[in-house]
Amino acid sequence: MSTELQSELVQAVELRRNFAIISHPDAGKTTLTEKLLLYGGAIHEAGAVKARRAQRKATSDWMAMEQQRGISITSTVLQFEYRHCQINLLDTPGHQDFSEDTYRTLAAADNAVMLIDAAKGLEPQTRKLFEVCKLRGIPIFTFINKLDRPGREPLELLDEIEQELGLQTYAVNWPIGMGDRFKGVFDRHKQQIHLFERSAHGSREARDTIVELTDPRIEDQLEQSLYYQLKNDLELLDGVGPELDLQLVHEGKMTPVFFGSAMTNFGVELFLKYFLDYALKPGSHYSSVGEVPPTYPEFSGFVFKLQANMDPKHRDRVAFIRVCTGKFEKDMMVNHARIGKIIRLSRPQKLFAQERESIDVAYPGDVIGLNNPGVFAIGDTIYTGQKLEYEGIPYFSPELFASLRNPNPSKSKQFQKGVAELREEGAVQIMYSTDEAKRDPILAAVGQLQFEVVQFRLQNEYGVETILDLLPYSVARWVEGGWEALEKVGRIFNTTTVKDSMGRPVLLFRNEWNCQQLLGDHPELKLSAIAPVFS
Numbered sequence: 001m002s003t004e005l006q007s008e009l010v011q012a013v014e015l016r017r018n019f020a021i022i023s024h025p026d027a028g029k030t031t032l033t034e035k036l037l038l039y040g041g042a043i044h045e046a047g048a049v050k051a052r053r054a055q056r057k058a059t060s061d062w063m064a065m066e067q068q069r070g071i072s073i074t075s076t077v078l079q080f081e082y083r084h085c086q087i088n089l090l091d092t093p094g095h096q097d098f099s100e101d102t103y104r105t106l107a108a109a110d111n112a113v114m115l116i117d118a119a120k121g122l123e124p125q126t127r128k129l130f131e132v133c134k135l136r137g138i139p140i141f142t143f144i145n146k147l148d149r150p151g152r153e154p155l156e157l158l159d160e161i162e163q164e165l166g167l168q169t170y171a172v173n174w175p176i177g178m179g180d181r182f183k184g185v186f187d188r189h190k191q192q193i194h195l196f197e198r199s200a201h202g203s204r205e206a207r208d209t210i211v212e213l214t215d216p217r218i219e220d221q222l223e224q225s226l227y228y229q230l231k232n233d234l235e236l237l238d239g240v241g242p243e244l245d246l247q248l249v250h251e252g253k254m255t256p257v258f259f260g261s262a263m264t265n266f267g268v269e270l271f272l273k274y275f276l277d278y279a280l281k282p283g284s285h286y287s288s289v290g291e292v293p294p295t296y297p298e299f300s301g302f303v304f305k306l307q308a309n310m311d312p313k314h315r316d317r318v319a320f321i322r323v324c325t326g327k328f329e330k331d332m333m334v335n336h337a338r339i340g341k342i343i344r345l346s347r348p349q350k351l352f353a354q355e356r357e358s359i360d361v362a363y364p365g366d367v368i369g370l371n372n373p374g375v376f377a378i379g380d381t382i383y384t385g386q387k388l389e390y391e392g393i394p395y396f397s398p399e400l401f402a403s404l405r406n407p408n409p410s411k412s413k414q415f416q417k418g419v420a421e422l423r424e425e426g427a428v429q430i431m432y433s434t435d436e437a438k439r440d441p442i443l444a445a446v447g448q449l450q451f452e453v454v455q456f457r458l459q460n461e462y463g464v465e466t467i468l469d470l471l472p473y474s475v476a477r478w479v480e481g482g483w484e485a486l487e488k489v490g491r492i493f494n495t496t497t498v499k500d501s502m503g504r505p506v507l508l509f510r511n512e513w514n515c516q517q518l519l520g521d522h523p524e525l526k527l528s529a530i531a532p533v534f535s
């Protein structure tokens, strides 16, 4: 390998950080994203992300359904620079557009930022996304938001994270007051207080005055009670709390915690600085030839998301690829591991704030969007040099189920084709009844939007109008050991057995309680909430 390429790769990896934000709707993800971009110099006026979105909605006919619903179906990658680092923020669809794509995006992320509303603490969507991060063992950074509003006690919030997620916490900064009395944060590493001044609507970077804890002025600056509370809190944290252990952070066992207020811009830059220091750089990935380091000179990456119909005029599809090793160059020829063909990667795109811009090169930790004329499936590996294949992305436990019917027999062929193609694309999981007489596919999804996308696309692309009947299940579990293991158990109750698209048995339950009951009755039965993809 040329030493030039080697040093180029080493430097690219050294300067790259990639992360996704996991949060529950309304915790402030959009706001935090805007503020991060503001510091990154990518946009100069916070609010531009939303404004851009509104503008796009007004001017493009990009996806009719998206317009009708006024929501964003895509997840994009925001790239910005801060202190010479190249930061890739993988946007995880939240809100009503929560879907399996949200989970898959985490498969491409090296770090996660868990954003929590200080008044609410841990919320359901955050917990679910945390589980996926835990499965991958990626570092989790916690940002506790909305300190400018009354919220729960900081110590109580840390305790909740420790008890419920089993993560050790280390507060990197500590809030001084809360709500109207929020005065800023204390940086425990530098032993400095950051006093913040509210700026009008938080649209500019907040003025940030740094004062040493030993500074005699500090007692005047803070109300006395806040000053003593801070001293007490710090004694407690230093006394009983663990030290920051980066090894544990990188293994996903300890989370550095930051407090702030995204809206008024308190603590965001401090967070960003430490995040860059503590976060994992793009690392090795496990593959069919073992661990491959990012500086491996041949290019490789995997598809983690497919996006259809971004531009209805062109009916194009975009495959989002996480670059794992080597250097990507426009128009390069790569091998497609699953289908064994060589393809040219033309028209590569980098996605910035939903706008497409062509790119010439990309490095490990980056995400590229490739036009996909139907050759890619979720989990596909592309590579140059010696053959290698990444592990693939598992199916995640769906929570919504519906039977899908085609009432028009003359459309049967289109219906079958559409369902099969949408499944291959990963738009939805498809399961079937074990009763041969019941041929209607069962759609299994993580979010309601997936059903709507499937029905919308079946009608628009395949000309089939369908009827959806919701089914009363909320939990799916794959049976380890397959049919054989299931038969050994004999008759089971309060569950419906179906098969997934690979013919493997899946048990559907109305609720978690029924699932636990079955496990209690049959301890020999091993169930799994995820199933590996064998694409």
Ligand code: GDP
Residues within 6 Å of the ligand: 023, 024, 025, 026, 027, 028, 029, 030, 031, 032, 094, 145, 146, 147, 148, 149, 260, 261, 262, 263, 264
């Ligand atoms: P998302 O759903 O997670 O993307 O949340 P948004 O960023 O859209 O924020 C949800 C609401 O919370 C909006 O009304 C924001 O203005 C508000 N918000 C976000 N961050 C803060 C904050 O730090 N303090 C306060 N008071 N409100 C915030």
